[in-house]
Amino acid sequence: MSIVKPVESQSIEEFEGWVREHQAGLRAFIRALGVDEAWVDDLAQETFIVACRRLGDFEAGTDFGKWLRSIARNLAANERRKEAQRSRLLPFAVADVLLDQDSGDDLLADGLDRLLPSLRECVGELPPRSQELLHRRYTVGENAKALAGQLGMKADAVRQNLLRIRLAVKQCIEKKTGGAGL
């Protein structure tokens, strides 16, 4: 993670550079905090807006990414005050654990640039049918029930397939990166 001095940035255009640099990692961090996948971008946008407004609070010479993550964590924690159905979090019992236990900072400390190429390679090595399943689940955003209806399978069978694919990809990444990517 780069050490930056965004307080020197005077315009939105300059701040946009910091957004560009940090958005992928911040969104991944927010997801790892237990934010629902549909709301990750929303919370990340909010984090950057808060950061933009509070730029004067950022201590020059410290880690800008870490500062962003602390803002994101506070915003996610605020979601706990909402009613469950209006919250942007995963089920509260699970989200509480992810929010309260560990910082999650170490997960992406230096691995994002290594993780993505490995992820692409590992998915590329999967059979075409598995790639199609991943595409429909994570690119199109269909859940197991919807996929089951389209593929003429039972939802549990789709979940089992996706589980095997996820485990295979994770093991493949760990093998390629020696665990450093994660």
Added chain:
Amino acid sequence: MNPARYHELLSRLFDHELSGAEADELARALNESPALRRDLRQHLVIWELWSQDQAPERSAAAFIRAWKTRLRAESEGAETFAAAVRAELETRQSSGQTREWSEPAARWAGAARIWLGGWYQAVHRRAGLAWAVSLLTIGLLGVVWLATPWSAQATTTITGEAVCRACALHEGHDHSPAIRVVCGKSTRIYYLERNPAVAGLSVCGGPIPVIAKGHARTEGSRLWFQATTLTIQKPEKPKDHPTKSQSPLSPM
């Protein structure tokens, strides 16, 4: 918890089908095991990155565009909107928006002009000062009485592009439409209220140039629009989503 049960619950979690009891069961296991917590975070991160990399609407370019739109919209706020409407009422010219008055509203505007003219003349005739005060009181009561229906009768015409709140604005998973009006450096988002005029509008494929007529209102910092008619214009560009080659994922 054995691995099979953990993965079963994980799959249900990812599919939003975890019951309350299952969520508690998974939470207990996660609380007890740092290794499971790390595993869950890794799964979340891996597939979040995959989604960002593969889904055009989640690309870095799309994210930054949505962030800029939101920043502009939130920076302006409702006060700016009110000021802009006032300015537009005076000039009746703008790049994306005009305001028309319904017949009753125009009648009341005419009546207000007549009343103001009478009050001004009465004040300037010193002997009529008491009469002026009476006129002023009646006028103020009239303004209070008319304020709500007057604004409700104002019909606003918006020219902009209909966009999906989820796909284009990245505001959760509600794929309902909004209208984005860009005027120079200013961007305004009107959230469309559900009604028959917008029922057939499908916006997930990209922005659609539209002209909407109806009534605008503010709620919190958001602008809501009750469309009475909505006309789709000839599209200028087919898609909001950038191609893969236009949206490389920025390295961290």
